Amino acid sequence: MRVPGAVPGRGDPPGGRRGGPWLRRCPRVPEGVRTRAGMPPSPFSYVVVRDEENVLRIPALVRGELVHAGAIRRDELEAAARDRGGAGGDGQGPEAFRVGEASVLRTPLLDASRRPTGEVRYLVLPRPEPSRLIETDPAELSRSVFSLPFEEVLAYLGALRSALSSGRDEIRQAVRSLGPGSAGGPGLEALILDVLPRLLEPASLAAAVDSELGAGAVPGRRYLDGWVEAAQSHPGLTARLGAGLGIPSRPAGSRFASLVRAVPTRQLHVTAGNSPLVLFLSLLRGLLTKGACTVKAASDAVGTMAVLIAALRAAGPEHPITRHTSLAYWPGGDREIEDPLLAPGAYDRVVVWGSAETLRSVRSRAVHTKVVALAPRYGVSLVGRQATDSLDEVAAAACVDTLIGDQKACTASLVHYVEGDEGRAVAYCEALRLALARWDRLLPCPLPLAVQGRLRLLRRGPLSRASWFQNGRAPDLRSAVVYSPEPFDLSLHPLSRFVVVRRVDRLEDALRFVGPAVATAGVHPPAALGELRDLLAAAGVSAVFPLGESERAWPGMPHDGMRVLSELVSWVSSGEAR
Numbered sequence: 327m328r329v330p331g332a333v334p335g336r337g338d339p340p341g342g343r344r345g346g347p348w349l350r351r352c353p354r355v356p357e358g359v360r361t362r363a364g365m366p367p368s369p370f371s372y373v374v375v376r377d378e379e380n381v382l383r384i385p386a387l388v389r390g391e392l393v394h395a396g397a398i399r400r401d402e403l404e405a406a407a408r409d410r411g412g413a414g415g416d417g418q419g420p421e422a423f424r425v426g427e428a429s430v431l432r433t434p435l436l437d438a439s440r441r442p443t444g445e446v447r448y449l450v451l452p453r454p455e456p457s458r459l460i461e462t463d464p465a466e467l468s469r470s471v472f473s474l475p476f477e478e479v480l481a482y483l484g485a486l487r488s489a490l491s492s493g494r495d496e497i498r499q500a501v502r503s504l505g506p507g508s509a510g511g512p513g514l515e516a517l518i519l520d521v522l523p524r525l526l527e528p529a530s531l532a533a534a535v536d537s538e539l540g541a542g543a544v545p546g547r548r549y550l551d552g553w554v555e556a557a558q559s560h561p562g563l564t565a566r567l568g569a570g571l572g573i574p575s576r577p578a579g580s581r582f583a584s585l586v587r588a589v590p591t592r593q594l595h596v597t598a599g600n601s602p603l604v605l606f607l608s609l610l611r612g613l614l615t616k617g618a619c620t621v622k623a624a625s626d627a628v629g630t631m632a633v634l635i636a637a638l639r640a641a642g643p644e645h646p647i648t649r650h651t652s653l654a655y656w657p658g659g660d661r662e663i664e665d666p667l668l669a670p671g672a673y674d675r676v677v678v679w680g681s682a683e684t685l686r687s688v689r690s691r692a693v694h695t696k697v698v699a700l701a702p703r704y705g706v707s708l709v710g711r712q713a714t715d716s717l718d719e720v721a722a723a724a725c726v727d728t729l730i731g732d733q734k735a736c737t738a739s740l741v742h743y744v745e746g747d748e749g750r751a752v753a754y755c756e757a758l759r760l761a762l763a764r765w766d767r768l769l770p771c772p773l774p775l776a777v778q779g780r781l782r783l784l785r786r787g788p789l790s791r792a793s794w795f796q797n798g799r800a801p802d803l804r805s806a807v808v809y810s811p812e813p814f815d816l817s818l819h820p821l822s823r824f825v826v827v828r829r830v831d832r833l834e835d836a837l838r839f840v841g842p843a844v845a846t847a848g849v850h851p852p853a854a855l856g857e858l859r860d861l862l863a864a865a866g867v868s869a870v871f872p873l874g875e876s877e878r879a880w881p882g883m884p885h886d887g888m889r890v891l892s893e894l895v896s897w898v899s900s901g902e903a904r
Contacts, residue, residue, distance in 0.1 A: 617894060623653065
């Protein structure tokens, strides 16, 4: 059902007006929400609805409308969880199940050391109706969001940034109401309050569009806003033949102007949960290209989703961008929802982040739709023998590359290749262990018990011949480095402050172990970077940086070998006689 006061937009603004009256109009307040006398409510103050102790409802945004599931009593939720046989997974992350027309996430509550307390919290979300997500009127899209001047898009994103900045107290309260765990906690709070506003800096966003969509001296925003004259074209063979026979294809004396435009598209984004930032980045790319976007949140990102929904409505509930944007959660693989969304003609682009299995599943069903696949990848570190001269500094830099996204990001380094004999490799392992220990002390993130169990299995099995360098002991193991003389199957990597170190005689020998699955390589010393950069790129690595710089980014930077914004628009050709 819809939350009282969640009013859908009516009509479209006149084209070309910057910062129009549809920006930042405050919605009516749902019943039961208290506000300070005389003060307009903040949308963040009621984005999470608390029904009972540890029972929270999180909304969806369906083409600009705020939608909540109906209230469900805790005893009903507990009964439904028991019927499924109790908690699934590893006991650390959300367990998803369905109750009527609601999706429920049963999330364990964690203590300050991120250990399960034995208590659980139920997050209740609406199951979206596919027919309400899909845009079926291309003409209306062309007249509204697709025709917005890019300056108006920047103004909207500026309003979004202001909403996140001005609502800090309410955002902090909403995030904390989710409790420490996969959906909330200090990491999410820092991401939303500190990182997202910086990523919405208007000049950087404009530079990204101009770079990724531009050609020559023509900035990308011009291609988004209208038809741009291209280079001189040449008539086809049939037209030439007709001209020779006295049958012209255009008026004599006229000039033919060739035109190109980056036409916005209807986009479905299926995001992954390895980082709560993924949801925001995918949405931002869609908004920058004036897309009519549906973005699926992963279970680990519903907290980010809730805050973004409130921010979008705070930026302008009746704005064309808000009215053509949907943010929702459903369990991955739910055919009842996904099959209509992946049917021919439902969307023009499908952006999918996730595992190889997820990519295969989506591609097999979206056979007539262009799929932009952001596959699972990982990072590596290449450490030359010169590291011996400054081992502590090199290990500290390698640690930065290792802990990107707490080692769950696709650019985080999982394997370090060290040039030299075994003694050098072992010395590097000890220096890296000490560097990790500093992070464990200053920014603790204890390993989940399930991960520690996987590490015990690795020590007894595939890595039984390896040398282990650990910080802490079970059940308080915090991080580990392993020197392995044998290859290691990375599908077994726990992605939790765990590094495998391999020895090579020469850094070039590491090229045998890298390929298209490697997203990023960090290289030391700097002189080796210039020598290896082209070789690593030829092997399929998408980014090659100095050690410690693998998380660096800039406007227009390629992602997985693509300029993603260019993939999200439809490049359409036209022309006219002048």
